[in-house]
Every structure is written in structure tokens, then in C-alpha cells.
Amino acid sequence: MAETYYFRIIASNGIFFEGKVQAVLFSTIDGERELMAHHEEMIIAVDVGTLRYQTPDNEWHKVIVGVGTAQFANNRCTVLVDTCELPENIDRARAQAALERAEEQMRQRKSIVEYKMSQASLARALTRLKETSRKNV
Amino acid sequence: MANTKEIKDRINSIKQTQKITNAMYLISSTKLQKARKDLEATEPYFFGMEAMVDRLRRHLPDIENPYFETFDELPEDEKVYAYLVITADKGLAGSYNHNVLKMTEEAMSKHKNTKLFVVGELGRQYFESKHIQIDEQFHYTAQNPSLHRARMISLRMLELFTKREIHSLNIVYTFMVNSMATENVNQVLLPLKASVPDVSLPMDVYQEEFMLEPSPDAVINAVVPNCTTGYIYSALVESFCSEQNARMQAMQAANKSANEILHDLSIQYNRVRQAMITQEITEVCAGAKAAQKD
Numbered sequence: 001m002a003e004t005y006y007f008r009i010i011a012s013n014g015i016f017f018e019g020k021v022q023a024v025l026f027s028t029i030d031g032e033r034e035l036m037a038h039h040e041e042m043i044i045a046v047d048v049g050t051l052r053y054q055t056p057d058n059e060w061h062k063v064i065v066g067v068g069t070a071q072f073a074n075n076r077c078t079v080l081v082d083t084c085e086l087p088e089n090i091d092r093a094r095a096q097a098a099l100e101r102a103e104e105q106m107r108q109r110k111s112i113v114e115y116k117m118s119q120a121s122l123a124r125a126l127t128r129l130k131e132t133s134r135k136n137v
Numbered sequence: 138m139a140n141t142k143e144i145k146d147r148i149n150s151i152k153q154t155q156k157i158t159n160a161m162y163l164i165s166s167t168k169l170q171k172a173r174k175d176l177e178a179t180e181p182y183f184f185g186m187e188a189m190v191d192r193l194r195r196h197l198p199d200i201e202n203p204y205f206e207t208f209d210e211l212p213e214d215e216k217v218y219a220y221l222v223i224t225a226d227k228g229l230a231g232s233y234n235h236n237v238l239k240m241t242e243e244a245m246s247k248h249k250n251t252k253l254f255v256v257g258e259l260g261r262q263y264f265e266s267k268h269i270q271i272d273e274q275f276h277y278t279a280q281n282p283s284l285h286r287a288r289m290i291s292l293r294m295l296e297l298f299t300k301r302e303i304h305s306l307n308i309v310y311t312f313m314v315n316s317m318a319t320e321n322v323n324q325v326l327l328p329l330k331a332s333v334p335d336v337s338l339p340m341d342v343y344q345e346e347f348m349l350e351p352s353p354d355a356v357i358n359a360v361v362p363n364c365t366t367g368y369i370y371s372a373l374v375e376s377f378c379s380e381q382n383a384r385m386q387a388m389q390a391a392n393k394s395a396n397e398i399l400h401d402l403s404i405q406y407n408r409v410r411q412a413m414i415t416q417e418i419t420e421v422c423a424g425a426k427a428a429q430k431d
Contacts, residue, residue: 011182014181029351030351082366083284120288
């Protein structure tokens with residue numbers, strides 16, 4: 001059996017997952033990254049997207065995370081993200097509404113702050129929709 | 138001595154007030170339960186974030202990043218200190234608001250140029266009445282803190298900081314130590330302080346080296362906004378929880394003193410009534426005696 005390590009996902013509304021895993025896969029600013037046991041010590045920025053982790057029973061679990069950071073030290077990994085949800089818990093209608101709202105705001109070019117804000121909410125809405133559509137279709 | 142009508146009116150008015158304080162007590166206690174649940178859920182994130190920033194500071198190589206710039210070369214007169222103050226939307230919460238405002242004023246008096254960002258209606262009105270300039274386009278309520286609100290606030294703050302309109306950002310809020318004690322906190326959010334090792338480690342101790350991917354700069358640029366949002370969110374939640382707690386205690390005390398006053402007044406009322414009855418009897422007796430003599 002593959003070696004495992006201790007892994008935690010902490011979202012702003014509570015500890016989402018805590019336990020042993022074989023591997024964790026998530027997206028970063030410049031692509032996806034997989035962490036296995038005894039990885040080098042590091043701190044890395046996590047981008048909006050899906051995060052997958054493999055528990056010792058070889059099962060892959062998929063969750064949708066917001067922006068945050070991951071740190072790996074002493075064979076322990078902690079992922080700190082603002083939001084974390086299961087694909088089945090996502091409200092498609094809400095995400096769709098958020099997407100349309102964000103697109104609308106992007107079109108009306110406003111200040112840089114507002115642009116960044118709508119860009120971030122666009123990314124969140126898109127990821128949520130992508131994952132739920134995969135489930136439903 | 139006051140007459141019975143006056144006392145009765147007073148009793149009724151106190152009873153009315155007590156109804157209000159009692160209702161507020163019930164409302165704040167249910168709100169507190171919700172706020173406390175939120176707080177418990179956020180605490181791991183909050184402490185995790187603090188630990189992460191600490192670790193990042195310790196292991197950071199010497200780099201130039203806008204978030205670490207301390208503006209030491211700038212004369213004190215030209216530095217702008219921003220204060221993000223979290224107060225409640227309404228009063229009747231004991232010394233909760235007062236403590237936060239006092240701490241803010243104390244901190245602000247040390248600097249020449251300050252900018253105020255106030256969350257909560259009460260704080261805004263307080264500073265307006267004292268003619269202290271506050272940022273007008275900064276309208277956020279302290280009720281039911283949400284991640285969205287924290288994002289909006291932190292984006293605004295980071296924009297001002299990177300534009301060099303402010304040179305330091307402090308946050309003043311109330312931290313809930315436990316259900317009985319709260320503590321006011323004045324924390325510097327920006328700029329981040331670069332590493333200053335507190336303890337000198339012996340040479341042979343292995344110091345973990347962190348890999349920062351794709352580059353230290355990129356990690357910092359991605360992490361700092363998140364941390365700021367996270368910190369502001371947690372501060373909002375902590376403050377909201379403390380506010381409800383303070384209001385609950387204040388209302389409980391108000392209820393108690395209302396009961397005491399009612400007790401005293403009812404004794405007074407009974408005495409006055411008794412005195413009136415005694416007087417009437419005396420008058421009737423005297424009248425009867427006078428009639429008998431004739």
C-alpha cells in the first residue's frame with residue numbers, strides 16, 4: 001500500500017476534512033500539482049478549482065475550493081481555503097445567477113477593484129458550474 | 138411623599154421598559170448562539186492563518202515585496218495610518234462600543250495623518266458627531282458577518298495600500314476570550330513585518346527550508362490578500378459575537394435592576410396606600426366622635 005500522510009482542509013466555515021491520505025491534487029496559479037507523502041517542505045498558493053484527495057482505501061474524493069494556501073511540513077499538509085464544498089452541495093441555480101451577474105459586471109468596465117472583484121466571483125461561479133454539470137450529465 | 142397615582146405611573150413605565158429589555162435579552166441570546174457557532178467554525182481557519190503567516194515570515198528570504206515595505210525612509214508627517222474599526226450597529230451593549238472607540242482614539246492620537254474606516258452605524262455616528270473625518274464610501278453593517286463583506290473590505294484596503302494612499306493598516310476589534318471576558322485588539326495588518334527570529338538557534342539544529350512555488354513573490358502576492366480577507370472575516374465574526382454577548386449581559390443587568398426598582402416601588406406604593414387608609418379611618422373616627430358629642 002502506498003504511504004500515507006496527514007492532511008487537513010480548513011475552510012473559513014470549519015474544518016472540512018482531517019485524516020490520512022495517499023495523495024492530494026489541486027490547482028495552483030501555474031497548473032495542477034499533486035502532493036505525495038514525504039514531499040519537500042513548501043508553501044504554495046491554491047487557486048480556485050477542484051481539489052482531489054485519495055484516502056487509504058484508494059478512493060478519490062473531489063471537493064471544490066476557493067483561493068487559499070497549502071503548506072507541507074513534517075509529512076503533514078494543511079490547506080487553508082476561504083470556501084470548500086462538495087459538488088453535490090452546490091446550488092446550480094445560485095452559481096448560474098452569480099455567473100451572469102459577474103459577466104454583466106465585467107462587461108461594464110469599471111474601476112480596477114471592481115474588475116478584480118468580478119473576475120474572482122466569475123472564477124468561483126465557473127468552477128462550481130463545471131463540477132456540478134459533470135455530475136448531472 | 139408622592140401620591141399613589143405617581144407611583145403607579147412610574148411602576149407601569151418601568152414595566153414597559155422591562156418588556157423591551159427582556160425582549161432584547163432574548164433576541165441577543167439567540168443571536169449569540171448563532172454567532173458562537175459561526176465563531177467556533179471559523180476559529181481553526183483563523184488560527185491556521187495566523188500560524189501560516191508566522192511561518193511564512195520566519196522562512197522568507199530577503200526579498201522586496203510591496204506588502205513588506207515599511208516606508209521607514211518616509212518622514213512621519215507624510216505617513217498615513219489607516220484604522221479599520223469594528224463597532225456595533227446600535228448601542229445598548231454595555232461598554233462594548235465605548236471600549237473599541239476609546240482604543241481607536243488613543244491609537245489615532247499618536248499619528249498625524251490618519252484615515253478611518255468604520256464598520257457599524259454607531260461608530261460612524263460617534264466620529265461624525267466629534268467631527269472626525271471618516272471615509273464616506275465605506276458603508277458596511279456589523280450584522281451577520283459574511284465572507285463576501287470581508288472580501289469587499291480587504292480588496293478596498295489592499296488597493297489603497299498598493300496605491301500608496303495609506304502606509305499602514307491597523308484593525309481595531311473585540312476578541313472574545315471566553316463567554317465572560319472580551320478583549321480589545323489593535324492589530325497591524327499591513328505591512329507585514331519581515332522575519333525577526335526571537336530565539337537564536339544553535340548551529341547544529343536542522344532548520345526546515347520551505348520551497349515557495351512558483352516564486353516567493355508570487356506566493357506572497359497570492360497569500361497576502363487571502364490572509365487579509367481571512368483576518369478581517371474572523372475579526373468581524375469575533376466582534377459580532379462579542380457584541381451579542383455584551384448586549385446580553387447588559388440587558389440581563391437592566392432586567393435585574395428593573396426588578397429591584399419595581400420591588401422598592403411596590404413597597405413604597407403599599408406604604409402610601411396604607412397611610413391613606415389610616416388617615417381616612419382616623420378622619421372617619423374623628424368625625425364620628427364629634428357627631429356623638431353633639
